[in-house]
Amino acid sequence: MPLPTLEHLVQPDRVHRSVYTDPALLELEMEHVFEKIWVYCGHESQVPNTGDYHTVQIGRQPMVMVRGKDRAIHVLYNRCPHRGVQLCGNASGNTGNGFVCSYHAWSFHLDGRVRAIPLKQAYDGTRLHTDDPDCSMKPAARVASYRGFVFASLAAEGPSLPEFLGEARVAFDDMCDRSPQGEVEAVRVCHRVMQHSNWKFFMENQLDALHPSVTHQSTGVPARRVEQRVKAEQGKAPLFFHYLSAFASSFDQWDKVQTVNFSHGHGILKAYMGLRPTDPDTLEYEALMKQAYGEQKAEEFLSRSIHHVLVYPYLSVQSPLQQLRCLRPVAPDKTLSEIWHFRLKGVPEAIYRRSLWYFNLVNSPATMINADDLENWTKGQRGLESRGGEWVSFHRHFGTDTEHDGVLYSSKGTSEVVMRNQFRAWSEYMAPALQAFDPAAVPATAAAGA
Numbered sequence: 001m002p003l004p005t006l007e008h009l010v011q012p013d014r015v016h017r018s019v020y021t022d023p024a025l026l027e028l029e030m031e032h033v034f035e036k037i038w039v040y041c042g043h044e045s046q047v048p049n050t051g052d053y054h055t056v057q058i059g060r061q062p063m064v065m066v067r068g069k070d071r072a073i074h075v076l077y078n079r080c081p082h083r084g085v086q087l088c089g090n091a092s093g094n095t096g097n098g099f100v101c102s103y104h105a106w107s108f109h110l111d112g113r114v115r116a117i118p119l120k121q122a123y124d125g126t127r128l129h130t131d132d133p134d135c136s137m138k139p140a141a142r143v144a145s146y147r148g149f150v151f152a153s154l155a156a157e158g159p160s161l162p163e164f165l166g167e168a169r170v171a172f173d174d175m176c177d178r179s180p181q182g183e184v185e186a187v188r189v190c191h192r193v194m195q196h197s198n199w200k201f202f203m204e205n206q207l208d209a210l211h212p213s214v215t216h217q218s219t220g221v222p223a224r225r226v227e228q229r230v231k232a233e234q235g236k237a238p239l240f241f242h243y244l245s246a247f248a249s250s251f252d253q254w255d256k257v258q259t260v261n262f263s264h265g266h267g268i269l270k271a272y273m274g275l276r277p278t279d280p281d282t283l284e285y286e287a288l289m290k291q292a293y294g295e296q297k298a299e300e301f302l303s304r305s306i307h308h309v310l311v312y313p314y315l316s317v318q319s320p321l322q323q324l325r326c327l328r329p330v331a332p333d334k335t336l337s338e339i340w341h342f343r344l345k346g347v348p349e350a351i352y353r354r355s356l357w358y359f360n361l362v363n364s365p366a367t368m369i370n371a372d373d374l375e376n377w378t379k380g381q382r383g384l385e386s387r388g389g390e391w392v393s394f395h396r397h398f399g400t401d402t403e404h405d406g407v408l409y410s411s412k413g414t415s416e417v418v419m420r421n422q423f424r425a426w427s428e429y430m431a432p433a434l435q436a437f438d439p440a441a442v443p444a445t446a447a448a449g450a
């Protein structure tokens, strides 16, 4: 069936449910969004030695990020040019001085160039030549890194990585600036969760300050009770209670935080994370920061007001706690999420531990915080697959946002400007794919009420 036009899918204050459910739209998103933009592949520290590799999905394409002999990082299609077999079957590892195909032993240098074809004389007189790029592993069109975070784009044209990231690059600055050495290293295991919902649910949820007081009440309120009891009994409570009790904040408190919504759909939820207790480890850490950067700069880095930074349409970075969540959409109702965390270089072990607590207490699929979100998104997907209604509402505080130089500032923390801004970006990416469709072919369901 032909697709509806963009204006029948996305309107300023609402979107049609099919943007979450239609397999044809997901295919177009793959082609026009995920296989064009800069996609995060991993951190340089995941491939420290020659031959270290890490496989990664970019849109529908299986890729491999590998450290070359020249120390450069290459991102290649994980596909043998002979008959297509994937060259790396594991998620990560070391492939030695090159790749060797497990099927007929064609081999390749770490930059993807063909190294040897066994029994090569059998190709004499054919049109196969080893100097033909078709005989080598195909590289991603562009690879670039920002402060150690490696990205690749499968499109030769388009914005540079700094242009794509724009103001959202603060995610990586904030993470690295919190190390006295200005660097982080990846903890080389992640949680992987298959979400039974469209990728947009996750992206919208990350800056949705309206939901925590409801969705996370069952965790936040008891955590606050226990935190208060521990404080009364012992004078203070460990920081990890705060990670959970913060979810019990009232609607008024959430309304006082602000979302800042950039071009390309990126955005920030500002809120100071309260990560500066006065225990000896924190004091030692802050002293190291002042030694490295001087009083003023260290204070600037330590007091940045950031809760989350979104790199639309697939990254959520909680930079003050060195957490990064990355989406790999699989189907309209299936999204793989990877949950990574990082170590600040040159800081006491206790500072790493508090990042690990957050990783396990809030972002792990085993915690009630993440589990409650996952349940909402699954139920949301099922609701949108039904014929119980055609539209998804983003009317909250519509018309009250302020805009300066293309940046949208929320009037209230719970404004749905976040979603409106994300769909502004989605429309820009998808317009070339959708405008070719005939408006007369709009299905009655999508056109209803338009």
Ligand code: FES
Binding pocket: 080, 081, 082, 083, 084, 085, 101, 102, 103, 104, 105, 106
């Ligand atoms: S498919 Fe790789 S060598 Fe034949």
Ligand SMILES: [Fe+2]
Binding pocket: 205, 211, 212, 215, 216, 369, 373
């Ligand atoms: Fe949540």
